[in-house]
Amino acid sequence: MDELLNPLHPKNPRNIDDGTKPPPPTTPPNAINEEAGSGGSKWERPEGAEPIPLPSKGVFYLAEGQGRYWNMESLMVRQLNYTDEDILTTRAYFENLTVFNEILRNVIVDPNRFPYSSLVPVDRDTILLWLRSKAFGNEFEIEYTCPECKIAYPVIWDISTFDIPTYEDYVYEQLKTQGEFTVELPQSGVRVRLTVPSIGQSADAEKRMLAKKQAKRATNDFYGTSSLMLIVAGVEDNGRVMRNKNEIENFFNKINLTLGDSRFIRKQAERLNIKYNTAKACECPHCNHIVEGVEMPIYHPNFFWPDTGI
Numbered sequence: 001m002d003e004l005l006n007p008l009h010p011k012n013p014r015n016i017d018d019g020t021k022p023p024p025p026t027t028p029p030n031a032i033n034e035e036a037g038s039g040g041s042k043w044e045r046p047e048g049a050e051p052i053p054l055p056s057k058g059v060f061y062l063a064e065g066q067g068r069y070w071n072m073e074s075l076m077v078r079q080l081n082y083t084d085e086d087i088l089t090t091r092a093y094f095e096n097l098t099v100f101n102e103i104l105r106n107v108i109v110d111p112n113r114f115p116y117s118s119l120v121p122v123d124r125d126t127i128l129l130w131l132r133s134k135a136f137g138n139e140f141e142i143e144y145t146c147p148e149c150k151i152a153y154p155v156i157w158d159i160s161t162f163d164i165p166t167y168e169d170y171v172y173e174q175l176k177t178q179g180e181f182t183v184e185l186p187q188s189g190v191r192v193r194l195t196v197p198s199i200g201q202s203a204d205a206e207k208r209m210l211a212k213k214q215a216k217r218a219t220n221d222f223y224g225t226s227s228l229m230l231i232v233a234g235v236e237d238n239g240r241v242m243r244n245k246n247e248i249e250n251f252f253n254k255i256n257l258t259l260g261d262s263r264f265i266r267k268q269a270e271r272l273n274i275k276y277n278t279a280k281a282c283e284c285p286h287c288n289h290i291v292e293g294v295e296m297p298i299y300h301p302n303f304f305w306p307d308t309g310i
C-alpha cells in the first residue's frame, strides 16, 4: 500500500513512437491533486474526501485529455453521504445497474476533473469497495443458495482482507512507459498493442453491438469480435501503427487472423485487466456441500443496501 502512495515512485514516460498519442506528462499528475483547481482558485478538499490509490497506477489513462491523467496513481474521492440517498433510492437506477455509475459520477471530486467513465474496471472496483467499507463496514454478506439442497445460507466476505491487484513487473514497466502492452502473435507473427478498455468504452461497445445485432437481425451477438476490438489498441504494419478500429478489423479479415492468435490476444490481455481475488470456498451448513471459488458479487443489492439493522 505504501508503495502506491509514494509520490516519488519512479516514472519514466517517453514519447509514443507513432505520434498518434499526446506526449506524456513530465511531472506526476498527482501533484495537482491538492493544488489549485482548473480555475486557478485554491481547491478545497470536500469533507470526507481522500486520495484513493489506484491499482492501475493510471497506466491506461493516456487517451483522455492531453495525457494529463497518465500514470496518475490516486484519485480524490469523497465518502457517500446523505445527498447520495436520492440515487440509492431511485429504483430505475438500480434495475439497469446505472446506480454504480451515478454514484461514481458524484463521489469523484478530484480537481483534475477525471471523468468516471474513463476508469478501468480494477480502479472502479477499488473505489466501490472503499465507498462500501466506509459507509457500511468491511463485512459484506449475501444469502447464497446451495446448489445441492437449494437452501440459502449466509456467506460473508471481509473487504479488508483483499489484496490489492498488481501487474507483473515487466508488464508494468511497459505500461507505464508506453500506455499499452505489445505482443507478437504466435501464428501470424503480427505485433499487436493491447490495452484495457475503460468502463465507458465497454458500455459504448455494448450499445453498438446491440444496434448491429438488431440491424442485421442476427442471432449471434458479435460479442467475440466486439470485445477483441476493445482490447486491441493498435496493430503494427510495415513500420506504422494502425489505430482505426475498422482498419484493424479489415486487416484481421485480410490476414484471416487465426483462432489461435485471437485466443492468444485474450490470454495476454488478462495480464493487463487485473482483478481482486475474492474467491472463497463455501460450505453449506445444511448438507455440507462445498462450493469452491465463490466470488463476491459487487453488483448485488446488498452492496449499497445492506441489512445493517441501523
Ligand SMILES: [Zn+2]
Pocket (backbone or CB within 6 Å): 146, 147, 148, 149, 150, 151, 284, 285, 286, 287, 288, 289
Ligand atoms: Zn446444501
